[in-house]
Amino acid sequence: MNTAPITNPWLAAVAPSPIGETKRWVLGRTFPADRPLIDLSQAVPGYPPALELRQHLGELLLDPSMHGYTPILGLPVLREAYAGHLSEFYGAPITPAEVGITSGCNQAFCLALMSIAKAGDQVIVPRPHYFNHDMWMRMQGIEPVPLDFRPGSGAVPSAEDAEKLIGPRTRAIILISPNNPTGAVYPPETIHAFFELAKKHGIALLLDETYKDFLPAGERPHDLFSRPDWRGTLVHLYSFSKVFALTGYRVGAVTAGAGLMVEIEKAMDCVSICPPRLAQEAALYGLRNLLPWARNNTAGLKARADLLGQGLERSNRWRLVSIGAYFAYVEHPFAGTPSTEVSKRMADEENLLTIPGDMFGAGQERFIRIAFANVTDDKIPTVLERLERFGV
Numbered sequence: 001m002n003t004a005p006i007t008n009p010w011l012a013a014v015a016p017s018p019i020g021e022t023k024r025w026v027l028g029r030t031f032p033a034d035r036p037l038i039d040l041s042q043a044v045p046g047y048p049p050a051l052e053l054r055q056h057l058g059e060l061l062l063d064p065s066m067h068g069y070t071p072i073l074g075l076p077v078l079r080e081a082y083a084g085h086l087s088e089f090y091g092a093p094i095t096p097a098e099v100g101i102t103s104g105c106n107q108a109f110c111l112a113l114m115s116i117a118k119a120g121d122q123v124i125v126p127r128p129h130y131f132n133h134d135m136w137m138r139m140q141g142i143e144p145v146p147l148d149f150r151p152g153s154g155a156v157p158s159a160e161d162a163e164k165l166i167g168p169r170t171r172a173i174i175l176i177s178p179n180n181p182t183g184a185v186y187p188p189e190t191i192h193a194f195f196e197l198a199k200k201h202g203i204a205l206l207l208d209e210t211y212k213d214f215l216p217a218g219e220r221p222h223d224l225f226s227r228p229d230w231r232g233t234l235v236h237l238y239s240f241s242k243v244f245a246l247t248g249y250r251v252g253a254v255t256a257g258a259g260l261m262v263e264i265e266k267a268m269d270c271v272s273i274c275p276p277r278l279a280q281e282a283a284l285y286g287l288r289n290l291l292p293w294a295r296n297n298t299a300g301l302k303a304r305a306d307l308l309g310q311g312l313e314r315s316n317r318w319r320l321v322s323i324g325a326y327f328a329y330v331e332h333p334f335a336g337t338p339s340t341e342v343s344k345r346m347a348d349e350e351n352l353l354t355i356p357g358d359m360f361g362a363g364q365e366r367f368i369r370i371a372f373a374n375v376t377d378d379k380i381p382t383v384l385e386r387l388e389r390f391g392v
Helices: 018-025 051-060 076-090 105-116 131-139 159-163 188-201 258-272 277-289 291-314 339-350 377-389
Strands: 099-102 122-127 143-148 170-176 204-208 234-239 252-255 319-324 327-331 367-371
Touching: 018 339, 051 277, 076 099, 076 277, 099 105, 099 258, 105 131, 105 170, 105 204, 105 234, 105 252, 105 258, 122 131, 131 143, 143 159, 159 188, 170 188, 188 204, 277 291, 291 319, 291 327, 291 377, 339 367, 339 377
Parallel strands: 122 143, 122 170, 170 204, 204 234
Antiparallel strands: 099 252, 234 252, 319 327, 327 367
């Protein structure tokens, strides 16, 4: 007699998280002082939240009102502050009613997709894809339709190619820019072309801009919010985790037209009632006080990306496909060897933890992702040295 509950077959068919899998490769190991583990797997800021933010939250903990529920879509004062931030950043008016606060950007994506697509529908996803997006769709019985980038494009997908994939079951297109896993920054004309494509076919464009704060100062990635018709097509996703180093707080946001926000609110109420209160307070403090601090960190990450990118460009073995924000996407030199084998061997032999390309979709066996944001500048030469030495 089977004593275990019957599992959801859609959920059971989804492979475990690549982050958990790669972390298990080094679980329980000890590393010598002269060759410590360098973890380039997960996108984590290499610095803690600002001291003043931590002190502020410590004081708030004494306030009894800080420990209860908030409205389902977040504190009104945070929604107002975030709408104001978006309005200033994009140079277009966005109202507090058009934004909702979520328990991280992953939840923003899950709720938005749940509000748009159902089992049996299709969603176009550029490949390599962010694995949590792919995992959630498959768990819901939604079919991801992969969109590969063209060779030499710098990992930027083509709206022309995407149009060939649209069918009667297509409900949305997903874009991430700056991209995870490739780091590629999509040009404004590319984002605009995808918006026009989605609008033409009456489907949604889910635009994840978790890493928008790591673009050069004063650079607007697009002007979609300036269009009076954006609410019928665009769903914008965001995370406070990276910009204010709040990864463990779980606080993100979704921006959409009022009709879709009604549906998102229903789902949010069932999933987590409301976002965590202290996480919302942290995001609010960051928006009000820490944008200059964040901009300084962005400059530091740009310098680190340049250091890594220049080193990879000099390599005769590793080919840099794209780099930006938190990630570099690199072609490894071992033709015919799956990237999972390459990454696992690097963890074993060089104490260098990366995520293999084939965890980001089929056809990515020649690539690995390097998440360089969570290491200090002085570690980059060591990373490059270990890469060059590996397998020689």
